[in-house]
Amino acid sequence: MEAKGWRLEQERLDQVREKLKARIDALEPEVSGLSDQAAEIRRRFWEEVTVNTSTDEEFEETFYTIKQQAAVLSERERRHRLLLQQWRSFNRMLPSPYFGRVDFLEDGLNGSEQIYIGVSSFVDEDGLTFLVYDWRSPIASLYYDHSPGAASYDTPVGRITGTMELKRQYQIQDGQLRRMFDASVTIGDELLQQMLAKGADSQMKSIVSTIQKEQNAIIRNDHSRLLIVQGAAGSGKTSAALQRVAYLLYKNRDSLKADQIVLFSPNQMFNSYVSSVLPELGEENMQQTTFQEYLEYWLGSSFQVEDPFSQIEYVLTAQSTPNDEARLQGMKYKASEAFMKALQNYAQWLGREGMLFNGIRFRDRVLITAEQMRSQFYGYDTSLSLANRVDLLQKWILKELSLLERKELGASWVEEELHYLDNEHYAEVFSELHKEREVLDIAEHYAVVREKISNKRREDEGDFDFAEREEDLLRQKIVKASFKPIRKNVKRFSFIDVHGLYTQLFIDEAAYRDKTNEVDIPVLWSEICKQTKDKLEKFEIFYEDATPYLYLKELIEGVRTNTEIRHVFIDEGQDYSPFQYEYLKKLFPRARMTVLGDFGQAIFTQSTNLQDAESPLFRLYGETETCLIRLVRSYRSTREIVEFTKVLLSDASEIVPFERSGPKPLLVKVEDGEMRDIRVLKDIAALKAEGFESIAVITKTAAESRSAFESLRKHGGEALQLITKETETFEKGAMVIPVYLAKGVEFDAVLIYEASPHAYGRDNDRKLLYTACTRAMHQLLLYTTGDWSPFVESMDSSLYEMVT
Numbered sequence: 001m002e003a004k005g006w007r008l009e010q011e012r013l014d015q016v017r018e019k020l021k022a023r024i025d026a027l028e029p030e031v032s033g034l035s036d037q038a039a040e041i042r043r044r045f046w047e048e049v050t051v052n053t054s055t056d057e058e059f060e061e062t063f064y065t066i067k068q069q070a071a072v073l074s075e076r077e078r079r080h081r082l083l084l085q086q087w088r089s090f091n092r093m094l095p096s097p098y099f100g101r102v103d104f105l106e107d108g109l110n111g112s113e114q115i116y117i118g119v120s121s122f123v124d125e126d127g128l129t130f131l132v133y134d135w136r137s138p139i140a141s142l143y144y145d146h147s148p149g150a151a152s153y154d155t156p157v158g159r160i161t162g163t164m165e166l167k168r169q170y171q172i173q174d175g176q177l178r179r180m181f182d183a184s185v186t187i188g189d190e191l192l193q194q195m196l197a198k199g200a201d202s203q204m205k206s207i208v209s210t211i212q213k214e215q216n217a218i219i220r221n222d223h224s225r226l227l228i229v230q231g232a233a234g235s236g237k238t239s240a241a242l243q244r245v246a247y248l249l250y251k252n253r254d255s256l257k258a259d260q261i262v263l264f265s266p267n268q269m270f271n272s273y274v275s276s277v278l279p280e281l282g283e284e285n286m287q288q289t290t291f292q293e294y295l296e297y298w299l300g301s302s303f304q305v306e307d308p309f310s311q312i313e314y315v316l317t318a319q320s321t322p323n324d325e326a327r328l329q330g331m332k333y334k335a336s337e338a339f340m341k342a343l344q345n346y347a348q349w350l351g352r353e354g355m356l357f358n359g360i361r362f363r364d365r366v367l368i369t370a371e372q373m374r375s376q377f378y379g380y381d382t383s384l385s386l387a388n389r390v391d392l393l394q395k396w397i398l399k400e401l402s403l404l405e406r407k408e409l410g411a412s413w414v415e416e417e418l419h420y421l422d423n424e425h426y427a428e429v430f431s432e433l434h435k436e437r438e439v440l441d442i443a444e445h446y447a448v449v450r451e452k453i454s455n456k457r458r459e460d461e462g463d464f465d466f467a468e469r470e471e472d473l474l475r476q477k478i479v480k481a482s483f484k485p486i487r488k489n490v491k492r493f494s495f496i497d498v499h500g501l502y503t504q505l506f507i508d509e510a511a512y513r514d515k516t517n518e519v520d521i522p523v524l525w526s527e528i529c530k531q532t533k534d535k536l537e538k539f540e541i542f543y544e545d546a547t548p549y550l551y552l553k554e555l556i557e558g559v560r561t562n563t564e565i566r567h568v569f570i571d572e573g574q575d576y577s578p579f580q581y582e583y584l585k586k587l588f589p590r591a592r593m594t595v596l597g598d599f600g601q602a603i604f605t606q607s608t609n610l611q612d613a614e615s616p617l618f619r620l621y622g623e624t625e626t627c628l629i630r631l632v633r634s635y636r637s638t639r640e641i642v643e644f645t646k647v648l649l650s651d652a653s654e655i656v657p658f659e660r661s662g663p664k665p666l667l668v669k670v671e672d673g674e675m676r677d678i679r680v681l682k683d684i685a686a687l688k689a690e691g692f693e694s695i696a697v698i699t700k701t702a703a704e705s706r707s708a709f710e711s712l713r714k715h716g717g718e719a720l721q722l723i724t725k726e727t728e729t730f731e732k733g734a735m736v737i738p739v740y741l742a743k744g745v746e747f748d749a750v751l752i753y754e755a756s757p758h759a760y761g762r763d764n765d766r767k768l769l770y771t772a773c774t775r776a777m778h779q780l781l782l783y784t785t786g787d788w789s790p791f792v793e794s795m796d797s798s799l800y801e802m803v804t
């Protein structure tokens with residue numbers, strides 16, 4: 001019976017592949033032919049239309065011919081794109097057309113349907129029979145959400161109920177059925193076991209064949225404005241996010257384009273790591289960026305902006321000096337909702353007093369003084385918001401500038417510049433003047449007629465003086481060109497002294513209290529003030545100040561928005577402050593937000609708890625618009641590694657290992673640094689010999705990475721790569737990397753270079769060690785030259801092996 005079942009499946013597979021091949025063959029000439037045609041049309045485009053614009057009719061005719069040609073071209077190109085898409089998708093399917101099957105008997109129908117599920121749909125030539133269903137189609141949900149028995153799936157027209165009679169998984173390679181699992185026979189997910197046993201890759205892989213039920217809920221969540229996913233390390237948050245993008249693009253293919261989706265990731269290297277998943281699924285990549293890129297865009301021209309990695313490096317190496325204490329206190333406070341409230345209050349205060357403006361200067365003169373602006377500004381109706389009044393002020397300034405511009409026409413500097421105009425300038429103005437002549441003539445005509453009707457002589461009697469007119473225009477041109485940059489700056493709100501406004505928050509405690517109504521001011525406020533001001537004076541800005549600074553800027557100038565973006569994904573969401581969330585919400589007013597993170601890995605100072613009832617995220621769009629999904633099963637690491645890492649966390653109850661076994665973590669104690677390097681290199685060699693291709697030596701800081709890297713190289717580790725925040729692509733091999741850059745990525749084996757109390761002794765280090773250890777898929781090794789970190793020391797010894 002089993003052999004027969006196998007034979008039948010292989011036969012069906014062969015048939016489907018034959019059909020796929022036939023369709024590819026049929027498409028091939030069309031695909032290449034069409035591209036030739038389109039190229040040919042483009043080549044002949046201007047040959048076929050005779051551009052003749054001497055009369056109006058000819059002009060019209062030429063216009064329509066061009067339009068017609070362009071329409072033909074765009075239709076051909078559209079068709080070509082469509083066929084090419086099909087051709088690509090069939091080719092992609094050919095080696096392995098599907099990975100799953102369910103037999104579903106719909107309630108009220110007689111026979112059950114066999115539903116084969118693959119990366120794309122494939123419909124038979126009759127145009128009706130689905131030989132393969134796309135994994136994102138409503139019916140494919142059955143495969144992910146149910147086991148054999150009563151089952152249902154949702155469609156746009158309602159829920160379909162019935163019975164799943166069979167659920168089968170396939171492993172197909174190059175058209176050959178390699179393995180086949182029936183859910184009724186195997187316990188657990190065999191295919192998933194197989195997938196997880198594989199080695200780490202330099203690029204993340206798609207997980208469509210083994211998406212788990214709770215991940216499917218994330219992927220197909222259609223209703224929430226804000227979807228929060230709190231998931232343990234390795235629970236598939238990033239994977240679910242990427243498949244969700246693919247799902248959204250499929251479901252909304254008529255209305256949603258890939259560039260209307262943006263993913264905020266922790267760093268550039270992570271961007272490269274995840275960039276192949278969507279193309280693998282036949283979709284275009286969404287936009288990928290980092291929050292830092294955004295800060296640089298808006299603040300980069302005014303400040304040298306600190307990045308989060310320099311900030312965390314500071315935190316990790318901070319001493320217990322008052323200065324360091326103050327900076328740390330400042331970081332925490334400036335990321336808090338309390339500071340956000342303080343800034344809002346400050347904006348209200350500014351509505352009454354204290355606004356700072358930059359006077360508008362022109363050729364060493366002040367055209368409009370800060371004082372004039374202030375009195376104009378505070379003359380506006382106080383019931384208007386700050387931003388509205390700034391808007392009015394901007395309009396007023398622009399109007400004033402027009403008046404001043406006119407006054408400037410007779411100035412001596414204009415006279416001087418007139419003499420210095422080169423011939424080219426003159427010629428340009430001369431020809432423009434001639435073009436304007438008709439208009440001038442009409443104006444002249446009009447003036448004469450008016451003169452007759454009103455029977456009054458014009459003030460400037462006499463004929464139109466061409467030379468005088470020319471000089472007038474030249475003067476206007478000169479003045480206009482000189483005023484242009486001023487106008488541009490006014491439109492960019494340069495007349496507001498945001499730098500001064502932010503700085504004046506940090507004068508002293510009394511002033512701060514007065515301006516913001518804040519009561520809970522950090523104890524070390526005066527030192528925080530000093531540090532912040534010192535930095536701003538040098539036109540540098542701390543990472544913790546950058547978002548509040550932009551926030552204040554927008555409270556004053558009005559919010560910048562991007563209405564194109566429909567979906568915002570934030571990975572490593574625990575690393576964003578409430579400020580940053582508020583900011584992103586305003587920036588993308590038409591977008592839904594998906595936030596994925598793990599509070600267990602919250603190693604940055606500005607972190608946000610994603611699932612706590614008090615989490616500011618629930619207030620962002622309101623509870624009714626927000627959905628929280630928790631992922632507790634960890635897929636990345638073996639059971640032994642998960643058991644070990646979960647006790648590193650103080651609250652580890654919510655992490656469940658997937659049943660995949662491997663060696664226990666190995667604790668290696670060595671005499672000194674030299675012995676450690678020798679041992680580490682020996683272990684790397686042994687791991688490589690076992691077939692592991694991606695191996696990471698993880699250190700706590702970047703400084704330690706560099707010194708470990710140099711020391712290991714001295715002892716023979718030439719093949720090692722050093723990863724820094726500048727590294728843009730993620731490659732396989734053995735590397736040395738600081739833990740905060742290893743976030744989000746994974747390795748076959750992880751070696752914790754220094755697991756001593758010195759490195760991971762403070763309570764803050766707990767999450768850091770957890771994050772580092774959870775990067776390991778198959779093997780985890782920890783080294784120390786002295787004692788063990790208290791987090792390891794306090795563990796049950798059954799969780800690891802020890803070598804001394």
Ligand SMILES: Nc1ncnc2c1ncn2[C@@H]1O[C@H](COP(=O)(O)OP(=O)(O)OP(=O)(O)O)[C@@H](O)[C@H]1O
Nearest residue numbers: 207210211212233234235236237238239635636744
């Ligand atoms: N359903 C699944 N099928 C196959 N592999 C899976 C599945 N879910 C997760 N994985 C694998 O588990 C590993 C971890 O996934 P991923 O990186 O998405 O987790 P994460 O929750 O984002 O982790 P972290 O919080 O540590 O960054 C990856 O190798 C991924 O391919």
